[in-house]
Amino acid sequence: MDCRSDEELYQLVQESRVHTIEGMVPDYIPALAKADLSSLSVAMAFPDGSCYSAGDIETKSTLQSISKVLALALALLDNGEEYVFQRVGMEPTGDPFNSIIKLETIAPHKPLNPMINAGALAVSSMIKGDSVEERLGRLIQLTELIIGEEGIGYNEEVAQSELETADLNRSMAYYLKQHCVIEEEVDAVIELYTKQCAIEMNCVDLAKVGLLLAMDGKHPATGEMILPPRVASICKTFMVTCGMYNASGEFAIRVGVPAKSGVSGGIMASVPQRCGIGIFGPALDDRGNSVAGWDLMEKMSKKYDLSMF
Amino acid sequence: MDCRSDEELYQLVQESRVHTIEGMVPDYIPALAKADLSSLSVAMAFPDGSCYSAGDIETKSTLQSISKVLALALALLDNGEEYVFQRVGMEPTGDPFNSIIKLETIAPHKPLNPMINAGALAVSSMIKGDSVEERLGRLIQLTELIIGEEGIGYNEEVAQSELETADLNRSMAYYLKQHCVIEEEVDAVIELYTKQCAIEMNCVDLAKVGLLLAMDGKHPATGEMILPPRVASICKTFMVTCGMYNASGEFAIRVGVPAKSGVSGGIMASVPQRCGIGIFGPALDDRGNSVAGWDLMEKMSKKYDLSMF
Amino acid sequence: MDCRSDEELYQLVQESRVHTIEGMVPDYIPALAKADLSSLSVAMAFPDGSCYSAGDIETKSTLQSISKVLALALALLDNGEEYVFQRVGMEPTGDPFNSIIKLETIAPHKPLNPMINAGALAVSSMIKGDSVEERLGRLIQLTELIIGEEGIGYNEEVAQSELETADLNRSMAYYLKQHCVIEEEVDAVIELYTKQCAIEMNCVDLAKVGLLLAMDGKHPATGEMILPPRVASICKTFMVTCGMYNASGEFAIRVGVPAKSGVSGGIMASVPQRCGIGIFGPALDDRGNSVAGWDLMEKMSKKYDLSMF
Amino acid sequence: MDCRSDEELYQLVQESRVHTIEGMVPDYIPALAKADLSSLSVAMAFPDGSCYSAGDIETKSTLQSISKVLALALALLDNGEEYVFQRVGMEPTGDPFNSIIKLETIAPHKPLNPMINAGALAVSSMIKGDSVEERLGRLIQLTELIIGEEGIGYNEEVAQSELETADLNRSMAYYLKQHCVIEEEVDAVIELYTKQCAIEMNCVDLAKVGLLLAMDGKHPATGEMILPPRVASICKTFMVTCGMYNASGEFAIRVGVPAKSGVSGGIMASVPQRCGIGIFGPALDDRGNSVAGWDLMEKMSKKYDLSMF
Structure with a gap:
């Protein structure tokens, strides 16, 4: 351009x-x-x-983390406002983005907002599609529509690197799964989230x-x-x-x-x-x-x- | 009007x-x-x-609590932005307005923002004047200037009622005093804050x-x-x-x-x-x-x- | 008997x-x-x-959870006191057994004690052996030695049932893995821990x-x-x-x-x-x-x- | 001796x-x-x-803090086990002695145990007597009975020094007063507690x-x-x-x-x-x-x- x-x-x-x-x-x-x-x-x-x-x-x-905004947009398109905010809150927090504390202390046990990692994992799990590939593809497609150009991809090396060091995100995802905020397999949402971050x-x-x-x-x-x-x-x-x-x-x-x-x-x-x-x-x-x-x-x-x- | x-x-x-x-x-x-x-x-x-x-x-x-905005304005006029934000933070929090937890867990021990009670107490303590009466008077004066009319006062019955049930605010004020966020006598800032709330x-x-x-x-x-x-x-x-x-x-x-x-x-x-x-x-x-x-x-x-x- | x-x-x-x-x-x-x-x-x-x-x-x-005592005994036999307590603390906590909060708030990020779930997961991960079967077998063997009789086993139905509802434990295990308290695969330690609980x-x-x-x-x-x-x-x-x-x-x-x-x-x-x-x-x-x-x-x-x- | x-x-x-x-x-x-x-x-x-x-x-x-044990003994003598433990818990905590967090997070809002500062303040407030002097005197008397000798006193310089730096204890005491664990004037219990610490x-x-x-x-x-x-x-x-x-x-x-x-x-x-x-x-x-x-x-x-x- x-x-x-x-x-x-x-x-x-x-x-x-x-x-x-x-x-x-x-x-x-x-x-x-x-x-x-x-x-x-x-x-x-x-x-x-x-x-x-x-x-x-x-x-x-x-x-x-900028991808959290695009994922939120797609999750809202896919599920509507009401569904999304039953699973993720709207409140800012003074805690760091990777804090797990509020998940335990605040009832119901849903992430405070879609911009912290816990909330972003929940949001990504709401992106529809039959496979991680398809869901990631839909997010990339939306991104291309927004930018008005094709050719957007994700960096496989970065994705791989993050996948290997994603234990804290896995910890949060299992916490959310325990409380039914995430319903799919944790491995799937971690893969989707990690690749989305690597766009x-x-x-x-x-x-x-x-x-x-x-x-x-x-x-x-x-x-x-x-x-x-x-x-x-x-x-x-x-x-x-x-x-x-x-x-x-x-x-x-x-x-x-x-x-x-x-x-x-x-x-x-x-x-x-x-x-x-x-x-x-x-x-x-x-x-x-x-x-x-x-x-x-x-x-x-x-x-x-x-x-x- | x-x-x-x-x-x-x-x-x-x-x-x-x-x-x-x-x-x-x-x-x-x-x-x-x-x-x-x-x-x-x-x-x-x-x-x-x-x-x-x-x-x-x-x-x-x-x-x-609406008075917190007016008090913040006056504290900023009295002390400047830098001074105020050395003592009070700018971050929203997922905790209730009267929570004391973050004062302990976040370092340095300053209130997260001026809109929660802990922060508002710190802000009120920065309003200048030789006595509680004078400081409250200055806040009322500013309010009258903003509204463009005289005759603003505070409700003494409400102030008295809140003064008698202000132990949680006293608790926070002493916590802040311990950490030098509040420097004056706790009784003074509690009186000022309580009366300001009753405007x-x-x-x-x-x-x-x-x-x-x-x-x-x-x-x-x-x-x-x-x-x-x-x-x-x-x-x-x-x-x-x-x-x-x-x-x-x-x-x-x-x-x-x-x-x-x-x-x-x-x-x-x-x-x-x-x-x-x-x-x-x-x-x-x-x-x-x-x-x-x-x-x-x-x-x-x-x-x-x-x-x- | x-x-x-x-x-x-x-x-x-x-x-x-x-x-x-x-x-x-x-x-x-x-x-x-x-x-x-x-x-x-x-x-x-x-x-x-x-x-x-x-x-x-x-x-x-x-x-x-009674199995936590036996697992601690074996982990101490296998690794010695110093090694074990570098990874797990000795302090009681006022929090529930399945709380994850202290893992985040206390530095270094090690579980407070071996009797809460986070600590017990860390302890089980220290039990030596080439496979989950072997490690579980060693724990059962120690139990039989203590009791003075053979024939101790674990309840497969209970183990299976708990394995399917272990997401909170998985969450903790990944948290501990992130902080290098657990070094093995999370799936392995979860399987060992769950089966040990079913003895x-x-x-x-x-x-x-x-x-x-x-x-x-x-x-x-x-x-x-x-x-x-x-x-x-x-x-x-x-x-x-x-x-x-x-x-x-x-x-x-x-x-x-x-x-x-x-x-x-x-x-x-x-x-x-x-x-x-x-x-x-x-x-x-x-x-x-x-x-x-x-x-x-x-x-x-x-x-x-x-x-x- | x-x-x-x-x-x-x-x-x-x-x-x-x-x-x-x-x-x-x-x-x-x-x-x-x-x-x-x-x-x-x-x-x-x-x-x-x-x-x-x-x-x-x-x-x-x-x-x-060693005085907390003697004060607990006297409070138990004065009020009985049931009364005391309605106001103070029995659980150890992984938090520091001067932490205020658990007061907010645990319901009902009573101190976790009599050995942390919050609990010790509650205990001292249960020591009976018509004045701080009388209550302190009773504690000293009990101490003399235990030791089997008279002549126990408190160090006024240390007491004064601590009274001037007791804002965190005041903060806790007001928190406890808010939740009706402490019923007397905060100034009184702070004075008693501080002098008891100076025995x-x-x-x-x-x-x-x-x-x-x-x-x-x-x-x-x-x-x-x-x-x-x-x-x-x-x-x-x-x-x-x-x-x-x-x-x-x-x-x-x-x-x-x-x-x-x-x-x-x-x-x-x-x-x-x-x-x-x-x-x-x-x-x-x-x-x-x-x-x-x-x-x-x-x-x-x-x-x-x-x-x-």
């Missing part, structure tokens, strides 16, 4: 890039440990089809996903309604209340834009009616968010007055 | 009022237990000075507070900047992420508007750039929100397309 | 049996739900070879296990040292501090004897230097202990002055 | 004293921070009136308290029943299950003797029917127990075969 290099964005990227040295890659996913810590790329996609970028926009990265794209595509949500589910070029407005609205709401791990509250205060991050260093943001933003910067802060990406979002929010609040 | 009875609002109120029978008044505050459970009133205030209402708009109620007004005034936040702190009639835009923005953000107790996430999904509730059955909402809403309906659901007020907000959000998301 | 019916014990059993109506069988293990709720049997085995009993002493029941015997055999621990590991008839005194001592200590689920503290106060219970309604007690006691009474109280068995232990403790304290 | 210096004990003390360098004094009680970190003293008192000691047995130290004696007196519990409440010299056997039994049971903070389970495994420690570095132990032990060694480990005192208890337990298990 055509996405123009932009001098102003480049300046911001240069300023934010200095923060990459404060970050680290997660050591629990070996395949992510190879990422170039100093890299930082950004794209902004607008409803009129224009796109501005800075940094290396060719490199693809995996979505990791990869560049920051331009990521910005386009953000743009579609910003436009209430309508494709800006074709005018086609890819997602019902209600589904897009739900996704954006969770991005505000729980999108940035247990720093979501602070991000809302400091940036004020619906956004979802992943441990690959990705951030996808949706500025309602205005634009989508995609960022990849693999160096993470201690809460799992791209350290330079966060800084860049703060700078962009101030410069372009992006905050909803 | 002039606030016109509105037929459309009246219809919505009639529909929502049926839910009052599902609610209860909190038994731990004797003075609140006398409220008329079936009552429900609402006002919408607009930037052009117009105001529409339904229900008994003359009755005054106490603000309770009373009618739903029209409440709507006007919401309106000022919706207008980024600028008084719609005079154009005067009562609160800096940044302070108004911070308040609205917390109203989205933590304004409705541990149902804030669900309210964001179902209503999508910055709002703060109190156990007196009040809800104050701010629809950015559009209007402020004030509601009083004393019958509460099990999470402490006005049960009919919540329903009314859902209906208004759908009818007038109020959601930010 | 020869175990004489005793009139005095029979009287106590009759008195305690009335409490069976207050109890329930656990609904999460279908095969246990068939137990005769009103049954209660007891045996006391003494160092001189004498044995007194009351109730139906022919019926065999599964050990369930079955009658209350006379159970009393003999208690007797051997009471005699510091020395077989009272042959004088053979079946367990090192230190291993017997460790087992008895855990039976005091954590043997009766999260009612262990109360049992110590009310009965004062090292004892371990199981959800099959079994209680095995060791009165140092004096006797072993075996009880089966399937009706459970809300903390998982035999309701009539507990009452019987209180009565026996008072009548025979059994308390250590 | 006559307590002979013993060469064998002296050797053990010398060996254990090296561990004092691993310890620290608690920084939250300024008056305790002045203690001589390298000091270590011990006394063993026997039923025949003989007494053996090593180290500086003249120095008096405050009891701190001071030397290690010989401490050994005599341990001896009386070891002898089931009967004074070994006079034969007088100072405490009912049941009260002595309850005290010793809690000393096993919860006496050494959240290292009680490990102490039971490694030493196997009922014991209670305090942050002044004191340890009081009761070996049933055999002897009482008093130790003061102010350097503490990270769980609040005398680091050299613990080591000395391990050595004495092995050398004199003191374990009950």
Whole structure:
């Protein structure tokens, strides 16, 4: 796609890039440990089809937790709002994304929200299809529809690497199975979830996903309604209340834009009616968010007055 | 003030009022237990000075937790953002408003956010003044400036009643004192907090507070900047992420508007750039929100397309 | 074996049996739900070879959590004290036996003690052998040595039933695997643990296990040292501090004897230097202990002055 | 009193004293921070009136948490078992002594046991008397009866120092007051508890308290029943299950003797029917127990075969 290099964005990227040295890659996913810590790329996609970028926009990265938003959208399409929220809550939590505590302390034993791992596992288990392949295929298809291009795939090496280190997710999935939130085989949902996390794209595509949500589910070029407005609205709401791990509250205060991050260093943001933003910067802060990406979002929010609040 | 009875609002109120029978008044505050459970009133205030209402708009109620927003605004004015957030966090929590657990489990030992009781106590302790009277007076003064009218006071009977049943708040305050989040005498901050909760007004005034936040702190009639835009923005953000107790996430999904509730059955909402809403309906659901007020907000959000998301 | 019916014990059993109506069988293990709720049997085995009993002493029941003591003994024999306690703690906990919370909140992430499920899974994973069969066989062999008779086996129906409902244990095992407390395949340790829980015997055999621990590991008839005194001592200590689920503290106060219970309604007690006691009474109280068995232990403790304290 | 210096004990003390360098004094009680970190003293008192000691047995130290045992004995005398345990539980906990979490998570909201601070506050509030002075006086009187000598007092400087830093205890007391476990004024119970913690004696007196519990409440010299056997039994049971903070389970495994420690570095132990032990060694480990005192208890337990298990 055509996405123009932009001098102003480049300046911001240069300023934010200095923060990459404060970050680290997660050591629990070996395949992510190879990422170039100093890299930082950004794209902004607008409803009129224009796109501005800075940094290396060719490199693809995996979505990791950003995929939770797409999976939620598909699960809502497949099952409807009522079914989904009988199994997953809507509340943000002060606990880390991989905490299991609330599953035990809160009754009924359902995950607090779809953006923590426990909730995302429950959501993935609701994606319909006869096999893991088919269900993953449907998620990829939806992603391609949203982006408006084919050719989206997942990184097998990363998926394999995560599958081998997914014991904490397996622990949560069995906990959820015990309480009937997950009904299928744990191995299946773990495989689906792990592969979904390994879906990869560049920051331009990521910005386009953000743009579609910003436009209430309508494709800006074709005018086609890819997602019902209600589904897009739900996704954006969770991005505000729980999108940035247990720093979501602070991000809302400091940036004020619906956004979802992943441990690959990705951030996808949706500025309602205005634009989508995609960022990849693999160096993470201690809460799992791209350290330079966060800084860049703060700078962009101030410069372009992006905050909803 | 002039606030016109509105037929459309009246219809919505009639529909929502049926839910009052599902609610209860909190038994731990004797003075609140006398409220008329079936009552429900609402006002919408607009930037052009117009105001529409339904229900008994003359009755005054106490603000309770809604006062946390005003206290936060004043603490930010008094101390600046940095000072305040060194002592209080920005993260929503899945725990109840009066939970003490996170104070122990999260390091450093500061309250998760200014909208739970622990955080609100910390915030009140930052309001400047030589005495509790002076500090409370300053908060009332700010409230009067925001509303644009004098004559705001607090309900002494309710304050006295809550002071006598404030042991859980005292427990939290001493916990915070132990960890140097609160530095003054616990008795002083408990008195200030309890009296601030007992500030009373009618739903029209409440709507006007919401309106000022919706207008980024600028008084719609005079154009005067009562609160800096940044302070108004911070308040609205917390109203989205933590304004409705541990149902804030669900309210964001179902209503999508910055709002703060109190156990007196009040809800104050701010629809950015559009209007402020004030509601009083004393019958509460099990999470402490006005049960009919919540329903009314859902209906208004759908009818007038109020959601930010 | 020869175990004489005793009139005095029979009287106590009759008195305690009335409490069976207050109890329930656990609904999460279908095969246990068939137990005769009103049954209660007891045996006391003494160092001189004498044995007194009351109730139906022919019926065999599964050990369930009582097997945790035998597994701990074997794991200590196999690995030594230091190795075992690097992986499992020694502290009692106020949490239920199947709680997962402390695994997350306490660092390092090891189970608090070998008597809660998380700790027992870790202990079972330390039992040596080339296959689950061999490891289970070694545990059964040790049990036969302790009892002094062959013919101990496990109940396949119960094992199968529990294997199908073991998702919470699987959840814990994966959590422990994530933190390297368990190193083998989760399926293997779950199979071993589930089969170990299904080892079955009658209350006379159970009393003999208690007797051997009471005699510091020395077989009272042959004088053979079946367990090192230190291993017997460790087992008895855990039976005091954590043997009766999260009612262990109360049992110590009310009965004062090292004892371990199981959800099959079994209680095995060791009165140092004096006797072993075996009880089966399937009706459970809300903390998982035999309701009539507990009452019987209180009565026996008072009548025979059994308390250590 | 006559307590002979013993060469064998002296050797053990010398060996254990090296561990004092691993310890620290608690920084939250300024008056305790002045203690001589390298000091270590011990006394063993026997039923025949003989007494053996090593180290500086003249120095008096405050009891701190050891006073919880004496207060529990008096509360049981004043109110009976049933009354006391309606307000305080019997279960050990894996949480630190000053944790407030379980008060919120466990229903009904009563402290888990009388040896954690929350439980000890509840216990002290049950000591009868018309004033704090009278109630403290009654506790001191009981202590003098147990020791068989007059002249016991409390250290006013330490009491004052702790009163000024007791905010966490105040926090717990208000929490308990909210839930009606404590009924009196918080200030009163805090004053009583703080002064009771400051009761001071030397290690010989401490050994005599341990001896009386070891002898089931009967004074070994006079034969007088100072405490009912049941009260002595309850005290010793809690000393096993919860006496050494959240290292009680490990102490039971490694030493196997009922014991209670305090942050002044004191340890009081009761070996049933055999002897009482008093130790003061102010350097503490990270769980609040005398680091050299613990080591000395391990050595004495092995050398004199003191374990009950």
